[in-house]
Amino acid sequence: MESKVFVVTSGKGGVGKTTATANIGTAMAMTGKNVLVIDLDIGLRNLDVVMGLENRVVFTVVDVIKGRCNHKKALIKDRRVDNLFLIPASQIDTKDAINEQEIRDLCVTLKNEFDYIFIDCPAGIEQGFKNAIAAADEAIVITTPDVSAVRDADRIIGLLDSESISSKLIINRINPELVARGDMLSHDDVTDILSIKLLGLVPLDDGITISTNRGEFAVTDDSSPAGRAFFRIGQRLNGHQDLPIEVPQVKGGFMKKIRKIISGR
Amino acid sequence: MIRHLSMAATPRQDKPQESLLEDRPRDGVLIKGINDHLVVDICETCAEEDIPEMINKAFSKQRSFFKNADVILQTGKRTIDESSYQHIRRMLKGEFAVRSVTQCSIMTEDDGVFSPTCYRAALGAARPRRAGLVPSSDPLRAEDKPSLVHKGRLRSGQAVEAEGHLVQIGDVHTGAMITAGGDIFVLGALKGSAFAGVDAGREALVFSLDMRPTILRIGDVLASGYGGQDKKMYGPEVAKVDNGVIVIQALSRAFEGQLAEFVPKGEGK
Ligand SMILES: Nc1ncnc2c1ncn2[C@@H]1O[C@H](COP(=O)(O)OP(=O)(O)OP(=O)(O)O)[C@@H](O)[C@H]1O
Ligand SMILES: [Mg+2]
Numbered sequence: 001m002e003s004k005v006f007v008v009t010s011g012k013g014g015v016g017k018t019t020a021t022a023n024i025g026t027a028m029a030m031t032g033k034n035v036l037v038i039d040l041d042i043g044l045r046n047l048d049v050v051m052g053l054e055n056r057v058v059f060t061v062v063d064v065i066k067g068r069c070n071h072k073k074a075l076i077k078d079r080r081v082d083n084l085f086l087i088p089a090s091q092i093d094t095k096d097a098i099n100e101q102e103i104r105d106l107c108v109t110l111k112n113e114f115d116y117i118f119i120d121c122p123a124g125i126e127q128g129f130k131n132a133i134a135a136a137d138e139a140i141v142i143t144t145p146d147v148s149a150v151r152d153a154d155r156i157i158g159l160l161d162s163e164s165i166s167s168k169l170i171i172n173r174i175n176p177e178l179v180a181r182g183d184m185l186s187h188d189d190v191t192d193i194l195s196i197k198l199l200g201l202v203p204l205d206d207g208i209t210i211s212t213n214r215g216e217f218a219v220t221d222d223s224s225p226a227g228r229a230f231f232r233i234g235q236r237l238n239g240h241q242d243l244p245i246e247v248p249q250v251k252g253g254f255m256k257k258i259r260k261i262i263s264g265r
Numbered sequence: 266m267i268r269h270l271s272m273a274a275t276p277r278q279d280k281p282q283e284s285l286l287e288d289r290p291r292d293g294v295l296i297k298g299i300n301d302h303l304v305v306d307i308c309e310t311c312a313e314e315d316i317p318e319m320i321n322k323a324f325s326k327q328r329s330f331f332k333n334a335d336v337i338l339q340t341g342k343r344t345i346d347e348s349s350y351q352h353i354r355r356m357l358k359g360e361f362a363v364r365s366v367t368q369c370s371i372m373t374e375d376d377g378v379f380s381p382t383c384y385r386a387a388l389g390a391a392r393p394r395r396a397g398l399v400p401s402s403d404p405l406r407a408e409d410k411p412s413l414v415h416k417g418r419l420r421s422g423q424a425v426e427a428e429g430h431l432v433q434i435g436d437v438h439t440g441a442m443i444t445a446g447g448d449i450f451v452l453g454a455l456k457g458s459a460f461a462g463v464d465a466g467r468e469a470l471v472f473s474l475d476m477r478p479t480i481l482r483i484g485d486v487l488a489s490g491y492g493g494q495d496k497k498m499y500g501p502e503v504a505k506v507d508n509g510v511i512v513i514q515a516l517s518r519a520f521e522g523q524l525a526e527f528v529p530k531g532e533g534k
Contacts, residue, residue, distance in 0.1 A: 151421050156437050158420030195418065195436070 011152030013123030052215020094126035150184025
């Protein structure tokens with residue numbers, strides 16, 4: 001099988017790129033693939049923290065690219081999940097420290113060693129974005145069901161299009177209660193606006209905040225709805241394209257209704 | 266169709282466009298019917314904060330008459346700010362049950378913001394997509410300038426510009442911009458902004474299979490407020506300038522007598 005580079009991108013900041021990179025990468029490693037996640041949000045290093053690997057960062061992607069170390073030195077192996085590796089971003093450099101060609105060259109080398117490479121892209125459409133998509137074979141575009149995030153996603157998809165990179169969409173932080181009330185765009189609305197292939201729907205889940213802060217993975221936790229959604233996304237990328245997409249439902253909606261009827265409230 | 270094209274190709278009006286609404290109100294508002302629409306002509310000099318009240322008064326006189334009307338607010342050479350516009354819109358829809366409210370104004374020399382170049386600058390370094398631009402041969406030709414056929418969806422931030430007419434095959438998303446010296450034909454949904462008649466002026470038209478533009482400009486006439494998230498399909502429609510306002514009509518209506526039976530019945534509103 002040929003190895004593949006995915007860029008996880010969004011345009012708008014804070015919609016869940018880093019969370020998605022960590023969890024989807026983990027999900028795929030759990031199924032036995034050799035997975036590498038690279039943090040290209042240079043200057044705003046996050047992925048190592050979210051993955052709980054912060055205290056093991058010695059060398060960064062900038063060190064590798066600038067030839068200050070061999071790439072093997074910068075690889076951090078996760079101790080909980082087999083076959084999962086991270087190359088962290090550097091915190092002291094800026095996005096302009098590296099360029100597109102350097103990333104392309106690096107990924108050519110890394111593709112020999114890994115089945116899947118996920119690149120965590122910074123927000124925005126400037127140099128950091130250009131670097132992150134330079135080596136990508138495919139893009140995973142993350143949005144939330146907010147009009148502004150969707151608009152930015154549209155812009156990003158257009159930019160990816162013009163680089164001939166195809167995109168798939170994840171809608172993150174879906175709040176089924178708001179959707180049911182008509183106060184949040186539904187996933188149908190979003191896919192209508194963007195007209196691209198849907199890869200998965202991830203509900204708003206407090207468990208994400210908790211696991212992120214602890215440096216744990218939601219995917220490894222069966223009781224986390226978002227974690228389960230990320231796991232299924234991983235499976236879809238891993239050859240099970242037809243795995244049905246579950247639409248987040250209102251929690252206990254049915255029981256609530258019954259209770260309402262009984263109590264008359 | 267042919268007749269229309271020669272019409273669009275009328276030479277550019279170099280003389281200043283004569284004031285269209287000669288009988289523009291000096292004060293208050295004037296309500297008139299143009300082409301199935303109700304145009305609420307608002308005087309250019311009165312204070313903006315008085316406008317809602319003026320409109321309310323004018324509408325209160327014949328409440329039932331306005332039910333389900335398509336209202337166009339003509340603000341002339343002034344634009345009213347978004348919050349007052351939304352306020353008026355809510356009032357008209359809520360109190361008088363009108364069906365739709367759009368806003369129409371007339372551009373002046375100093376309104377540089379909506380010139381294609383400035384607009385593009387505002388979108389951020391988005392270059393118009395040249396790849397895939399195929400000059401079409403006749404019969405689409407405005408003033409001997411090359412018409413363009415562009416194939417492909419246009420997403421937010423992308424722009425396509427034609428010197429002559431433009432045929433855009435594919436949806437135009439919100440945040441995308443299309444510009445043409447002459448007419449614009451969108452074979453798809455128009456949700457972004459369109460500027461027709463950079464050269465042809467008010468003679469130009471805009472056609473779309475699903476018309477809900479963010480901003481529409483034909484010549485020096487600017488309009489907004491068509492966008493809607495409703496799923497309802499209005500079918501093929503044409504936007505034209507009529508008496509100084511942009512009106513949108515079903516295709517069958519806009520070209521009455523020139524189209525055969527293939528246009529689905531019941532599209533004329
Ligand atoms: N499905 C979810 N449910 C609840 N919280 C979430 C979910 N996804 C992400 N979050 C939270 O949203 C915040 C932003 O997430 P994240 O850092 O992954 O976004 P990002 O797109 O990488 O941001 P940036 O643009 O700053 O890099 C985090 O606090 C994260 O815990
Ligand atoms: Mg991030």
